[in-house]
Amino acid sequence: MYRLVVLFCVMLFYGCGATKLKETNISNIESINPTVTENNSIEEKTKGTILTSNTEEVFRIMSYLASDDLQGRDSGSEGIEKAAVFIENEFKENGIAPYFLTYRDTISNFKKSAYNIVGYLEGNDPELKKEFLIIGAHYDHIGQIPGTTDVIANGANDNASGTTTVVEIARYFGNSKKNKRSILFVLFTAEEKGLLGSKHLAKRLKEENFNLYTMLNYEMVGVPLIGKDYLMYVTGYESSNLAEVANMYTKEKLIGFLPKAKEFNLFKRSDNYPFHQEFNVPSQTFCTFDFTNFNHYHKVGDEVELIDFNHMVNVINKSIPMIEAIANSTTKEIKY
Known part of the structure; x- marks a missing residue:
């Protein structure tokens, strides 16, 4: 029913001439969907499902996660519970299993009931499947900001955009099964409280001898970088060869260096960092927020209407071949 409602809303907006949705250029999908692999075009399908992302799917997911109904997705709130159920249903529909007994990893370092959502896709190689990739983003935000007319901090760019990206990448791999290594798709809670969800999960997996x-x-991948010759930057750029390997795999300058990321030490300020601390393996964050292209960080103005859906589709579809190559390389080419 929700999919039908969203489709109706899109048609209604277009019929009424709403400029905001027209700017997303939903009909022009093929011009921004890259080839997934050398031998498989954007039209590749599995059981009728188009594997690559498109603006309709991104809009559908984003418009729900950043809606007023979720009340800003504060950790431990009724709103983030709705987000969790939505993500779980996306995983179920696309062949992503729970890694633990359920999708929910209840964190032990937060006073309210809060949990990471952890999906699992086993690798298809008998040896490489013992090794794991984690593809993650935080799905919580800051809730409400009292004293303003619009009190809901919807958190579209921060970080419904990252959450949508992970859900869409999971959809691709869940349907294509083109991963030799196993993958965890993780949406973290309580990032805004001090990386609590990722700290909890990194410690738990380390204690279980997880092979990461x-x-x-x-x-924050909802708006494009300004004046850059690369699509995304990566935090901790100089600490590993991730950018070099990613660019080699994709045969383009997908990842670049943002001096501001180093200046503000963003490497330590997102959910990659606890995994670096626990496992000492390359653990880094992709981002397209450059401190000049988005003025609504932790404000009520972080609304879905400001998101560039074409850009997000580009991020997702160009991430897929990068991740596929990382999952399938015979050796661990990414190193500190």
Whole structure:
């Protein structure tokens, strides 16, 4: 029913001439969807499901996660519970299993009931499947800001955009099964409280002798960089060869260096960092917020209407071949 309502809303907006949705250029999908692999075009399908992302799917997910109904997704709130159920249903529909007994990893370092959502896709190689990638983003935000006319901090860019990216990447791999290594798709809670969800899970997995190759995190990817010759930057750029390897795999300058990220030490300020601390393996965050292209960080103005859906589709569809190559390389080429 929700999918039908969203589709109706899109048609209604277009019929009424709403400029905001027209700017997303939903009909022009093929011009921004790259080839997934050398031998498989954007039209590749599995059981009728188009595997690559498109603006309709991104809009559907974003418009729910950043809606007023979720009340800003504060950790431990009724709003984030709705987000959790939505993500769990997306995983179920696309062949992503729970890693633990359920999708929910209840964190032990927060006073309210809060949990990470952890999905699992086993690798298809008998040996490489013993090694794991983690693809993550935080799905919580700051809730409400009293004293303003619009009190809901919807958190569209921060970080419904990263959450949507992970959900869409999971949809691709869940349907294509093109991963030799196993993958965890993780949406973290309580990032805004001090990386509590990722700290909890990193410690738990380390205690279980989890065999982690690399952790790739997505944070604030809803608007494009300005005046850059690369699509995304990565935090901790100089600490590993991730950018070099990613660019080699994708045969383009997908990842670049943002001096501001180093200046503000963003490497330590997102959910990649606890995995670096616990596992000492390349654990880094992809981002397209450059401190000049978005003025609504932790404000009520972080609304879905400001998101560039074409840009997000580009981020997702160009991340897929990068992640596929990382999951399938015979050796661990990404190193500190």
